[in-house]
Amino acid sequence: MAPSYMSNIITVSTNNSYSLRSVLRNDLVLKHKPKTKYIKDSFNYFSMTVWNKIQIEIRNAANIKSF
Numbered sequence: 001m002a003p004s005y006m007s008n009i010i011t012v013s014t015n016n017s018y019s020l021r022s023v024l025r026n027d028l029v030l031k032h033k034p035k036t037k038y039i040k041d042s043f044n045y046f047s048m049t050v051w052n053k054i055q056i057e058i059r060n061a062a063n064i065k066s067f
Contacts, residue, residue, distance in 0.1 A: 026059065027052045 011029050028048040034040045051059070 025052075025056055 028051050034045055039045055
């Protein structure tokens with residue numbers, strides 16, 4: 001449901017070999033671990049950490065209204 005410019009910068013956890021918790025929860029992942037405060041304060045990093053802390057029931061809401 002996100003705009004394309006946001007979908008291009010955010011990656012969902014995937015793994016075809018194992019059933020990892022991050023895959024089951026649809027966690028967002030960073031391609032590289034941040035090394036500076038500048039990156040940790042960026043929208044990309046901050047939004048992923050906030051999203052990953054939201055309960056699964058809320059993340060899987062059927063629509064924006066129930067979210």
